[in-house]
Amino acid sequence: MSRIRAKNEEIIIKAASRVFAEHGYAATKTAAIAELAQLPKPNIYYYFGSKEKLYRAVLESVVEPLLAASAPFIEYQDPVEALTGYIKSKLSISKHYPYASKVFANEIMHGAPHLPADIIAQLAEQTRTLSSKLKDWIARDLMADIDAHHLLFAIWSATQTYADFNWQITQALGKEELEDTDFERAAELITRMVITGCAVKSLPNS
Amino acid sequence: MSRIRAKNEEIIIKAASRVFAEHGYAATKTAAIAELAQLPKPNIYYYFGSKEKLYRAVLESVVEPLLAASAPFIEYQDPVEALTGYIKSKLSISKHYPYASKVFANEIMHGAPHLPADIIAQLAEQTRTLSSKLKDWIARDLMADIDAHHLLFAIWSATQTYADFNWQITQALGKEELEDTDFERAAELITRMVITGCAVKSLPNS
DNA sequence: GTCTATACATCGATAGAC
């Protein structure tokens, strides 16, 4: 793959992420992507073949950061550290990859019609890992006997909402766009609800 | 307005809610709505004029239950009762109006391009009412000093996720569709996180 | 590898008969 090809593909993916995020798959015109990328429309087709293939490429480009967000959950043994880090990491995704998050949210909302099966499998695998870790902590009396899956749903939604429903949130807060302090307050509140609400304890020997 | 007109409009709105929810505005074909409604396509146009106007009608039909969900918050004076009732009421919307919720979520996610200004104003007004009530409770030491807006965002997202991201949740739980017990567990967990997490107290004199 | 000009398909919308 030539350098020029790599460069152009990156430019196109970046522009496409944004347009797909703002309008959804069906409503985005390839012409709008071309315009934002400052490239003629046929180039999009030269590099990606079709609108559908480009969309899939965008989805795939987004998977890595999404999966990487659970790193704290895996790395830290201590329940308080792990959950605090996970919430922070999830919020960080909403802050730094707002378009990616939205494209993904849209896809999931409509039943993942374009998501490749291997990505679905990876996400399912991750869900199993996270919920079994929670169940382990519960069994060891390191947190209250809550439903592991539903706790995950709550954490996912409460953190992703800052990307997905950005419009509603800025509207309610009466500001043009979210600032660092907003994300800090969100982290503080969500962490509190999880740690205090579910009575999560630190490891005794740490 | 004739009885036949009222009847047909209702049939069309119902079918349209579902199709718009499943595919989003741009991806839904008026032919698909006509088919689901078991009516010829021109009838859709006879009754609603355009796809856009029909979509607005769907949005408006959905506002009433959404606004009504905050009734417990207003009625109950006791913070624990009010918040518990609000969470239950919000989850009930996700359970009983899944299509409506999704259409709304989609609209909000893309910056509410079709939402009439008066509806936006009503929602903003409701947000102000809810957050000032929370702030009042905080001032009276009936709950921890948390950020009122962010608590609302957390409750909204954690309850709406059961409608909006239904696919992800059924996938994770390994079932075809959500059952009553799933909503009960969700209510239990979210209520716990809010009440215990934010140290919400009952009124002393109740 | 790049881009202008255009073919072709897909709907949203309506004319006009009943």
Added chain:
DNA sequence: GTCTATCGATGTATAGAC
């Protein structure tokens, strides 16, 4: 008030010159 048949706009995709 209902519906068949069809128009026309929009937007995906490509042919073919450079």
